[in-house]
Amino acid sequence: MWYTFIYIVVSPRHKTVKNKRNFTVYSGCSSMSLLRIHCLGDFRAEIDKDKILNFDTEKTRALLAYLAVESDKPLRRSYLVGLLWPEEPEERALHSLRQTLSRLRKVLGENLSKALILTERDTIQLNPQADIWVDTRVFTDWLDKAYRFYRSQKGQGFFHFRYLKRAVAVYEGQFLEQMVLNKCDLFQEWSLLMREKYNMQAIKAFSLLASYHERRGEYQLALQAALRIVALAPWDETAHAQVIYLLGLDNQWSAAQCQFLAHKNYIAEQLGVEPSEEVMRLFQQVREAASGKSVLEPRMPALPYQLPDSFSSFIGRENELDEIMEMITNPGQRLITLAGQGGIGKTQLALELAHQLVGVFADGVFFISFVAAQMPAQILPFIAEALGLVFSEEAELQTKLFDHLRNKEMLLVLDNWEHLLSFAESTTLLDNLLRLSAQITILVTSRERLNLQQENLFSLSGLGYPQDHEILLEQAGDYDSLCLFNLRAVQMRRDFVLNETNLPFVLRICRTLDGLPLGIELAAAIVFEKGYEYTATQIENDLDVLTSKITNLPARHRNLRAAFDVSWDLLKPKEQTVLSRLSMFRGGFDRHAAQQIANAGAGILSALVAKSLVQMNSNHRFYLHEAIRQFAAEKLETHADCADVQQSHARYYAAFLARKNPDLKQAGQPQALADIQQEFGNISLMWNWLVEHTCIPEIIACQDSLYQFFSVHSLIKEGMHWFDTALQKIQYAPNAELAQAVLLVRLGALAYTAHELPRAQSALLRSQEILLRHDTSDELAFCRLRLGWTYYLTKDFSAAQDYVWQSMDYFRCVEDALGESQALSVLGSICLKQGKQSEAKALFEEVLRLCRKTGNPRQLVQTLNRLGDLSCYDGHYDLAVHQFEESLVICRQLNDRYNQAILLNNLGTIYHVRNDYTQAEGFYQKSLQICREIGDQDGIALALNNLGELATQQAHYPAAIRYSEEALQIANQLQENWTIVACLNSLGEIYSHIRQLEKSQDYFIRAIRLALKIDCIDLVARVSVNLARVCQLIGDQPNAVALFRSAIAHPATEHDLREKAIGWLKEMGIDSAGEADDQLLLPLVTAYLSGEKCY
Incomplete structure (x- = not known):
C-alpha cells in the first residue's frame, strides 16, 4: 500500500511508503450500493x-x-x-x-x-x-402522491395518472406470494393482513387506470389493467364484466366466452350464486356481436378534445411533466402559466400535457393558439372555434360561449398569450373564464407572466445536459438535450449515430445553447452540411448560423434571431438598454452587480424576469440564457456607452477579488473560494480586459486571489496560462516592474506544483532579483519560501533551508502565523526525506497549532494529512483515521477534488493494513474514479498499484499483475520515479507470493537502485524488507537476517513493515533484537547490490 503526501502551500503530491493519498472517508461504508x-x-x-x-x-x-x-x-x-x-x-x-x-x-x-x-x-x-x-414503501409513496388531490366527486380534483402508473409498475404480485413458514402463526397472520392491504390498494389503482384508458380509447391498456383486477379479486363482477366487454370490443370472442364461463363457475362454487342480470345482458351483447347480428358499441363515449397534431416527437421533460401535472390535479391551482423564452419548448410541452390529459377532464381538453391574434376581440372567436361552436351573431358570442362553459369540467390550453398581455381586456377575460366554473382549468403559455392573483407560475428552462464534465457514450441517453439532438439528426440522416468522435462536439453545442430545444433542433439540421466541429465553433461565436430551411415551420422558429426579435420588440426602451448591458455578465450576477454595472434597478430587473429574458434561481442569482446574451450583446455593441460598461464590469470584479484576499488566508476561505467560483466567468472576462488595457494597479490588487483560487482547485495549467499571458502583455508597459515580479512569483509557484522545476526556479529567481529593488518584504518572503520548495524537490536541502529560514525571519518579525506555518512545513518535509521522523512530527505538530490559530483550512488539510501519515508510520491507525477524516471534511468544503482523491487513497491503506479488504477496495476505487475525472495520472497509477497489492493479499494474482503493470506503465510515461519504485516493489511482492523468486528479486533490486538514486530512505527501507524476505525464501539466511534487523532498527521503516520483518525473523527462529543500529541499512543495501555480503 502506498500513501501520498500533500505538499504544504501549493500542494504537489509527496508520497510516503504506502501509496497513500491523504484525505478522509465517508461515514458508514464507502461506495455504498443500493x-x-x-x-x-x-x-x-x-x-x-x-x-x-x-x-x-x-x-x-x-x-x-x-x-x-x-x-x-x-x-x-x-x-x-x-x-x-x-x-x-x-x-x-x-x-x-x-x-x-x-x-x-x-x-x-x-x-x-x-x-x-x-x-x-x-x-x-x-x-x-x-x-x-x-x-x-415505493408502491404506497407513489399512491399517496397520485391521490394527493383526488376526490371521487366530479370537479373535486384528479388523480395523478403518471404517478399511478409508476405505482402499479412496482406491484409485481401479491405480498410475499410464495413465502410460507410452518408453525409461525403470528408471521403468517401478519403476512395475510399485509397482503389484503396491498391487494385492496392495487385493485383501486388498476380500476382507475382501466377506466382512464377506456375513456381514451386505449382498449388494450384498459384490458391489461382489468385482468390484473380479476387476478387479485376473482369475485369482482364489475372487473369481469369489463374484461368480457373489452375482449369483445377487440373481436376476441372465444376469450370473452371463456372469461364469462370462468366467472360463472367461480361464483357458483365459491358463493353459490349466478351472474347478475347486467353481466348476462353484456355477455348476450357480445355473443350477438360475434355472430354479426349487431355491433358492440363503446360503453364510454370518447371524451371531447381538440388538439393539433404534433409533427415532431416529444423528448424528455419527465420532471416537468410530473410537476405541472401535479399542479393541474390540484383544484386550488386553476390558472397555470408555463413561462419561458422563445424556443424553450413551451408549446410542445403544453401540447404533450394536453394529449396525456385526454380522458381526465369530463368535458374535454382544448388547445387554442393565439400566435395570430393581434387584439383582444379575437380571443373569444378563437376559443369558440376550438370548441366547435358556431354563433350567428357576434353580439351573442360572449353570452352564449360563457353559457356553454358554465359548470364545465374542462382544460383550456391557451398558447402564445404574450401577444395579448398589453391589453387589459385579456386579463379580465381570464378572470371571467375562471369564475364561470370551479371545474375549468386554464394552462397558459407565455414569454411573460400574467401578474394575476390566481396565477401559478411554472418557469421553463432548457433541456438537461452535462454541465461541466465529459461523459461516457453510454450515459448520453440520460440527458434530454442529447436525446433531442440524436433524434433530429437521425431524421435528417438515417445513418447518423452518436459516437465517441462526434459526442464532444454535440456536447459543446448543447452547452452553448444551454439546452434550448429550438437551438438544438436547428443545429442538428445543419451539422451534416457544416460539420460537427465547425458547427460547434460557429454557434459559440455567432448564433445566426442556426437558420432552418424547413418551410412549414412558423417564421418565429426558423432561426433564433427571429425568436429573440419578437421578445425585444415587446420591451420598453429602458428595458432594452438594461438588457443589453446585462449581456456583459458571464455566468450570472447578483442585484448589486446589476445595479452598479448595468444600472438595473429592482423594478426593471423584475420586469425582465417576468418577461423570461432574465432567469432567477433559488439563491436570487440572475443569469441570461446564452442565446439571449449573444443577441443582447450585439445590441450593446451599437450603444455609445459600450466601452464604459466594459470598464465598469472589469473594475467591479477586480475590486471584488481584492476584497476576497484576506478571507482566502483565514477561516473564511471556503466561502471566499465558493464566491470566486460562482463569479469565475465574470472574473475571466475581467482579467482579459485588465491585461489588454495594462491596468497595473488592478492587476497587482487581484493577482494573489487568483493564485489562491487556481492552487486550491488544482487549476495549475490554467493559472500558469493566465499569468504567463499577462506577463507577455505588460512587459513593455510603464511602471509595470513590480507587477511583473508578483506575477512571476505566482507563475513560479504554479510551475513548481506542475513539476516544471526549471521553469519554476527561473521565474522565482527573476522575481527575487526585481523584488530586491523594491520595498516589498512580504512578496520577497513569499518568493523565498517558494524557492525553498523548489530546492527541496531537487534534493538541495541546504539551499532549501537557507531560503526557508530567510522567509521565516520575516514571518516571525511581522507575526505572520500563516507564513510561519508554511515555512515550518517545508522544514518538516525535509526531515521526512532525511528519515528523521520524530523531528518531522514535532515540526508538523507546531504547524498544526499555528493552523488552528489562523484558521486557514487549506493549510490545516495539508498538515492533518502529514500528521496522519506519520501516525501510520508509528502504527497509530485510529489516530490516523481521525486526522484523515477531519482533513477530508475540510477538503470537501473547499471542493478540492485532487486532495480528496489523495485522502481516499490513504484511508484505503489503513483498512488495507487492518485486512478490511472490502473497505480498502471501496476507498481505492473512489480515489481512482476522482483521479480519472480530473486527469491526475500519477494518482491513477498509485490507486491502481494499491488495488494490485490488495489483490495480492487476497491471492488474486493475475488481477494483481494487471493492476500493477498498468500502474507501472503510467508511471514510466510520467517519469515519476517515486511511483515507479512503488510499482516495482508491488510486482516484486506478487512474484514472491507465487514463488517466482528470481523475477521477484530482480524487481526489488531495480526498485532499491531507483530509491537510492532519488534519495528516498523510506522507500529503501520498505523494499529492503521485501528483498530480505526473498533472501529468506531462497535460503540466503545471513543476508536475510542482516537486512531484516537493519530495517527494523531504522527510523524510516513503517510500523506495519517492522511487524512483518519481526514475524519473518520469528519464522526463522531468530530474535529480532540482535546486533543492528539505525545507521546500518544503507551500507548493507549498498553492499548487497554490489554483490558483497551484508553480514
Whole structure:
C-alpha cells in the first residue's frame, strides 16, 4: 500500500511508503450500493438491480422482509423470536435470532450490513435513513402522491395518472406470494393482513387506470389493467364484466366466452350464486356481436378534445411533466402559466400535457393558439372555434360561449398569450373564464407572466445536459438535450449515430445553447452540411448560423434571431438598454452587480424576469440564457456607452477579488473560494480586459486571489496560462516592474506544483532579483519560501533551508502565523526525506497549532494529512483515521477534488493494513474514479498499484499483475520515479507470493537502485524488507537476517513493515533484537547490490 503526501502551500503530491493519498472517508461504508427488497410477488433482495442475494434459510428471508416492511420503528428482539421461533424456549429462540442475523450480515456483506442493520441490546431495526429501496414503501409513496388531490366527486380534483402508473409498475404480485413458514402463526397472520392491504390498494389503482384508458380509447391498456383486477379479486363482477366487454370490443370472442364461463363457475362454487342480470345482458351483447347480428358499441363515449397534431416527437421533460401535472390535479391551482423564452419548448410541452390529459377532464381538453391574434376581440372567436361552436351573431358570442362553459369540467390550453398581455381586456377575460366554473382549468403559455392573483407560475428552462464534465457514450441517453439532438439528426440522416468522435462536439453545442430545444433542433439540421466541429465553433461565436430551411415551420422558429426579435420588440426602451448591458455578465450576477454595472434597478430587473429574458434561481442569482446574451450583446455593441460598461464590469470584479484576499488566508476561505467560483466567468472576462488595457494597479490588487483560487482547485495549467499571458502583455508597459515580479512569483509557484522545476526556479529567481529593488518584504518572503520548495524537490536541502529560514525571519518579525506555518512545513518535509521522523512530527505538530490559530483550512488539510501519515508510520491507525477524516471534511468544503482523491487513497491503506479488504477496495476505487475525472495520472497509477497489492493479499494474482503493470506503465510515461519504485516493489511482492523468486528479486533490486538514486530512505527501507524476505525464501539466511534487523532498527521503516520483518525473523527462529543500529541499512543495501555480503 502506498500513501501520498500533500505538499504544504501549493500542494504537489509527496508520497510516503504506502501509496497513500491523504484525505478522509465517508461515514458508514464507502461506495455504498443500493439494496433493493421486493415483497410484492416472490420475495427477492438484490444489490444495484443486478446481483440477486441468495439466502440459505427461509427464516433469513422472512426476517429481512419483516425488517424492511416495518423499518419505521425499532423491533424488540422478544417480539421477533415470537414471530419466527414461537415453539422454541426463549434462550434458544434468541440464539436462533442471533444466528439468523449473522447469516443475513454474511449475505449482505460486512460494509452493507453495518450501515443497514441497527442493533441494540433489546431491539433491531433496518436503518430508515439508509439507501434501501423497498417495493411496498415505493408502491404506497407513489399512491399517496397520485391521490394527493383526488376526490371521487366530479370537479373535486384528479388523480395523478403518471404517478399511478409508476405505482402499479412496482406491484409485481401479491405480498410475499410464495413465502410460507410452518408453525409461525403470528408471521403468517401478519403476512395475510399485509397482503389484503396491498391487494385492496392495487385493485383501486388498476380500476382507475382501466377506466382512464377506456375513456381514451386505449382498449388494450384498459384490458391489461382489468385482468390484473380479476387476478387479485376473482369475485369482482364489475372487473369481469369489463374484461368480457373489452375482449369483445377487440373481436376476441372465444376469450370473452371463456372469461364469462370462468366467472360463472367461480361464483357458483365459491358463493353459490349466478351472474347478475347486467353481466348476462353484456355477455348476450357480445355473443350477438360475434355472430354479426349487431355491433358492440363503446360503453364510454370518447371524451371531447381538440388538439393539433404534433409533427415532431416529444423528448424528455419527465420532471416537468410530473410537476405541472401535479399542479393541474390540484383544484386550488386553476390558472397555470408555463413561462419561458422563445424556443424553450413551451408549446410542445403544453401540447404533450394536453394529449396525456385526454380522458381526465369530463368535458374535454382544448388547445387554442393565439400566435395570430393581434387584439383582444379575437380571443373569444378563437376559443369558440376550438370548441366547435358556431354563433350567428357576434353580439351573442360572449353570452352564449360563457353559457356553454358554465359548470364545465374542462382544460383550456391557451398558447402564445404574450401577444395579448398589453391589453387589459385579456386579463379580465381570464378572470371571467375562471369564475364561470370551479371545474375549468386554464394552462397558459407565455414569454411573460400574467401578474394575476390566481396565477401559478411554472418557469421553463432548457433541456438537461452535462454541465461541466465529459461523459461516457453510454450515459448520453440520460440527458434530454442529447436525446433531442440524436433524434433530429437521425431524421435528417438515417445513418447518423452518436459516437465517441462526434459526442464532444454535440456536447459543446448543447452547452452553448444551454439546452434550448429550438437551438438544438436547428443545429442538428445543419451539422451534416457544416460539420460537427465547425458547427460547434460557429454557434459559440455567432448564433445566426442556426437558420432552418424547413418551410412549414412558423417564421418565429426558423432561426433564433427571429425568436429573440419578437421578445425585444415587446420591451420598453429602458428595458432594452438594461438588457443589453446585462449581456456583459458571464455566468450570472447578483442585484448589486446589476445595479452598479448595468444600472438595473429592482423594478426593471423584475420586469425582465417576468418577461423570461432574465432567469432567477433559488439563491436570487440572475443569469441570461446564452442565446439571449449573444443577441443582447450585439445590441450593446451599437450603444455609445459600450466601452464604459466594459470598464465598469472589469473594475467591479477586480475590486471584488481584492476584497476576497484576506478571507482566502483565514477561516473564511471556503466561502471566499465558493464566491470566486460562482463569479469565475465574470472574473475571466475581467482579467482579459485588465491585461489588454495594462491596468497595473488592478492587476497587482487581484493577482494573489487568483493564485489562491487556481492552487486550491488544482487549476495549475490554467493559472500558469493566465499569468504567463499577462506577463507577455505588460512587459513593455510603464511602471509595470513590480507587477511583473508578483506575477512571476505566482507563475513560479504554479510551475513548481506542475513539476516544471526549471521553469519554476527561473521565474522565482527573476522575481527575487526585481523584488530586491523594491520595498516589498512580504512578496520577497513569499518568493523565498517558494524557492525553498523548489530546492527541496531537487534534493538541495541546504539551499532549501537557507531560503526557508530567510522567509521565516520575516514571518516571525511581522507575526505572520500563516507564513510561519508554511515555512515550518517545508522544514518538516525535509526531515521526512532525511528519515528523521520524530523531528518531522514535532515540526508538523507546531504547524498544526499555528493552523488552528489562523484558521486557514487549506493549510490545516495539508498538515492533518502529514500528521496522519506519520501516525501510520508509528502504527497509530485510529489516530490516523481521525486526522484523515477531519482533513477530508475540510477538503470537501473547499471542493478540492485532487486532495480528496489523495485522502481516499490513504484511508484505503489503513483498512488495507487492518485486512478490511472490502473497505480498502471501496476507498481505492473512489480515489481512482476522482483521479480519472480530473486527469491526475500519477494518482491513477498509485490507486491502481494499491488495488494490485490488495489483490495480492487476497491471492488474486493475475488481477494483481494487471493492476500493477498498468500502474507501472503510467508511471514510466510520467517519469515519476517515486511511483515507479512503488510499482516495482508491488510486482516484486506478487512474484514472491507465487514463488517466482528470481523475477521477484530482480524487481526489488531495480526498485532499491531507483530509491537510492532519488534519495528516498523510506522507500529503501520498505523494499529492503521485501528483498530480505526473498533472501529468506531462497535460503540466503545471513543476508536475510542482516537486512531484516537493519530495517527494523531504522527510523524510516513503517510500523506495519517492522511487524512483518519481526514475524519473518520469528519464522526463522531468530530474535529480532540482535546486533543492528539505525545507521546500518544503507551500507548493507549498498553492499548487497554490489554483490558483497551484508553480514
